[in-house]
Amino acid sequence: MPDDRRVAVLGAGMHPWGKWGRNFVEYGLAAAGDxxxxxxxxxxxxxxxxxxxxxxxxxxxxxxxxxxxxxxGWTGARVSSSYxxxxxxxxxxxNARAQILAGLCDVALVVGADxxxxxxxxxxxxxxxxxxxxxxxxxxxxxxxxxxxLYARRRMELFGATEADFAAVKVKNARHGLENPNARxxxxxxxDEVLASPMVADPLRLLxxxxxxxxxxxxxxxxxxxARRHAGSNPVVTIDAVSTVTxxxxxTVIEMPNFSTDSAATVSxxxxxxxxxxxxxxxxxxxxxxxxxxxxEVYDLSSALELDWYEDIGLCKEGEAERLLRDGDTTIxxxxxxxxxxxxxxxxxxxxxxxxxxVCELVWQLRGQAAGRQVDGARVGITANQGLFGHGSSxxxxx
Amino acid sequence: MPSPKTRVPAVDGWFTLDxxxxxxxxxxxxxxxxxxxxxxxxxxxxxxxxxxxFAETELSRTGTIWSYTDACYQPPPPxxxxxxxxxxxxxxxxxxxEQMVVMGQVVAGVTVDDLAVGTEVEMVLDTLYEDDENExxxxxxxxxxxxxxxxxxxx
Numbered sequence: 356m357p358d359d360r361r362v363a364v365l366g367a368g369m370h371p372w373g374k375w376g377r378n379f380v381e382y383g384l385a386a387a388g389d390x391x392x393x394x395x396x397x398x399x400x401x402x403x404x405x406x407x408x409x410x411x412x413x414x415x416x417x418x419x420x421x422x423x424x425x426x427x428g429w430t431g432a433r434v435s436s437s438y439x440x441x442x443x444x445x446x447x448x449x450n451a452r453a454q455i456l457a458g459l460c461d462v463a464l465v466v467g468a469d470x471x472x473x474x475x476x477x478x479x480x481x482x483x484x485x486x487x488x489x490x491x492x493x494x495x496x497x498x499x500x501x502x503x504x505l506y507a508r509r510r511m512e513l514f515g516a517t518e519a520d521f522a523a524v525k526v527k528n529a530r531h532g533l534e535n536p537n538a539r540x541x542x543x544x545x546x547d548e549v550l551a552s553p554m555v556a557d558p559l560r561l562l563x564x565x566x567x568x569x570x571x572x573x574x575x576x577x578x579x580x581x582a583r584r585h586a587g588s589n590p591v592v593t594i595d596a597v598s599t600v601t602x603x604x605x606x607t608v609i610e611m612p613n614f615s616t617d618s619a620a621t622v623s624x625x626x627x628x629x630x631x632x633x634x635x636x637x638x639x640x641x642x643x644x645x646x647x648x649x650x651x652e653v654y655d656l657s658s659a660l661e662l663d664w665y666e667d668i669g670l671c672k673e674g675e676a677e678r679l680l681r682d683g684d685t686t687i688x689x690x691x692x693x694x695x696x697x698x699x700x701x702x703x704x705x706x707x708x709x710x711x712x713x714v715c716e717l718v719w720q721l722r723g724q725a726a727g728r729q730v731d732g733a734r735v736g737i738t739a740n741q742g743l744f745g746h747g748s749s750x751x752x753x754x
Numbered sequence: 755m756p757s758p759k760t761r762v763p764a765v766d767g768w769f770t771l772d773x774x775x776x777x778x779x780x781x782x783x784x785x786x787x788x789x790x791x792x793x794x795x796x797x798x799x800x801x802x803x804x805x806x807x808f809a810e811t812e813l814s815r816t817g818t819i820w821s822y823t824d825a826c827y828q829p830p831p832p833x834x835x836x837x838x839x840x841x842x843x844x845x846x847x848x849x850x851x852e853q854m855v856v857m858g859q860v861v862a863g864v865t866v867d868d869l870a871v872g873t874e875v876e877m878v879l880d881t882l883y884e885d886d887e888n889e890x891x892x893x894x895x896x897x898x899x900x901x902x903x904x905x906x907x908x909x
Contacts, residue, residue, distance in 0.1 A: 474830065475827075475829065475830050477830035477831065478832070482832075484765065489832060490765065491857075492829055492830065492831070492832050492833050493764070493765075493832040493833060493834075494764060494765055494882065494892055495844060495857060495858065495859055496825050496829035496833040496835075496842065496844075496859065497825075497829070497844060497857065498825065498829050498830070501823055501825065501844055504823035504824075505820075505821040505822070505823055505844075505846050506821070507823075508821045508822060508823060508871070509820070509821040509871070512821070512870075512871040553826065554824075554826045555826055555827055556823045556824060556825065556826065557823050557824045557826070557866045558823075559823075604799060604800055604801050605788075605799075605800075607853075607854075607855070609820070609821075609846050609855050609857060613857075614791060614792060614856060614857050615790075615791045615792075615854050615855060615856040615857065616854050616855045617788075617790075617799060617854065618788050618789035618790065618852050618853055618854040619853040619854070620787065620788060620789055620851070620852055620853040620854070621786050621787045621788045621800070622786075622788065622800055622802070
């Protein structure tokens with residue numbers, strides 16, 4: 356692809372995921388500091404700050420870009436704050452990239468961080484009878500795992516997936532994340548332990564459902580020209596595509612936090628599903644295809660959902676994900692490792708930081724810096740992520 | 755002796771209160787004919803349609819299960835849980851005429867073991883929660899070959 360459509364990732368940084376219970380700004384600052392130091396740049400060189408918002412930490416979370424900019428010390432840098440549910444981090448990347456590609460700045464800092472409550476994500480407080488997210492809890496008792504479980508059961512019915520397959524995803528990811536210093540859960544689990552953990556939303560068990568975590572992630576994005584002057588000994592890693600497409604009508608797969616799908620009674624359904632279209636748009640933008648991918652970081656909100664992603668990002672045909680998993684293709688050392696970081700399975704979800712963290716992992720993998728989980732010879736990676744209210748993202752990173 | 759509680763919908767205008775054959779209330783675009791649930795009131799969701807006019811329409815009372823699960827742990831507020839908490843099943847149900855999938859709780863007493871993709875279900879009214887004066891009603895799905903408790907399913 357032409358260089359004028361690429362931006363460089365000069366620095367990546369994360370604050371370890373966990374349940375630390377401190378202010379989210381602290382995690383964001385730690386991640387930003389690491390990313391800047393990785394890039395070899397002082398904060399005062401940053402011309403644009405792109406924050407990914409958190410909605411459970413009051414006003415500072417709604418204007419995260421400014422919150423981080425003020426905490427680092429006002430410099431007059433331009434700023435934006437993005438909210439797109441679980442895809443917030445990708446939109447923050449997208450905004451920073453657009454500024455650079457438009458020639459409006461050379462150096463942008465992308466930051467997302469969150470402090471999360473324990474247990475199920477609940478809607479924002481108050482009596483809000485016109486908010487579908489509030490209503491689905493009130494009228495249905497439908498939590499996020501409810502939706503994950505509907506997809507998992509559908510997989511079992513359509514493709515013959517088994518509970519053992521779902522457990523095998525968890526076992527794989529737990530092993531991948533063992534040596535990852537930023538992962539929250541770094542413990543091997545056996546399939547028996549997964550299958551003995553309590554059922555949360557049939558057929559999904561406690562160890563197969565993503566936890567809610569604290570954490571922070573940051574990237575220093577620059578123009579290619581700037582990166583070539585400042586990259587030092589690191590190979591220049593580039594972002595070749597950022598897809599943040601919306602669904603197409605009618606969206607016929609039930610999605611959080613909705614009560615129903617769109618109706619396909621009068622308009623025929625578009626070819627690809629929403630999740631497929633998210634990755635397709637990224638491939639199209641980068642001018643490559645699934646056959647070019649060396650590794651992937653996908654949004655395993657549940658163990659079963661990781662299998663859906665294999666198909667949605669084109670690693671295999673529909674119904675073949677279980678075979679890919681069983682053959683070891685998606686394990687480190689296999690044909691196309693998926694979630695070498697350990698994925699959400701080892702991290703839990705720190706919403707605005709998560710899509711940024713996926714890119715951090717790809718950057719470290721492509722530089723050969725992913726100690727203990729390195730995918731040999733990785734050159735091109737893809738992320739996939741999905742959030743409620745019709746958000747999704749896919750980012751292609753290459754070296 | 756306590757006076758009987760008033761039966762009120764837990765949400766206004768989403769379903770009829772018909773004792774024998776209740777139905778979900780959706781909308782049908784007067785221009786392109788597309789359906790929506792809950793009712794669309796502002797602008798048609800079909801991107802090719804500019805309509806702002808919708809007719810209220812009763813949705814199909816029966817459908818087939820697209821997928822299903824259960825809630826083994828008590829959902830957080832604003833769900834109002836029984837004390838002690840009673841797990842329940844949830845189904846996403848395909849309506850043939852509307853070509854859409856609508857979620858709903860499944861009536862008490864029906865577990866995931868009683869359900870399968872393709873199981874035929876019908877819509878019934880049932881208690882979602884109660885307070886001192888009122889019994890709040892919501893729509894639920896019940897297999898047409900019900901194994902659930904008859905009393906609770908017809909509230």
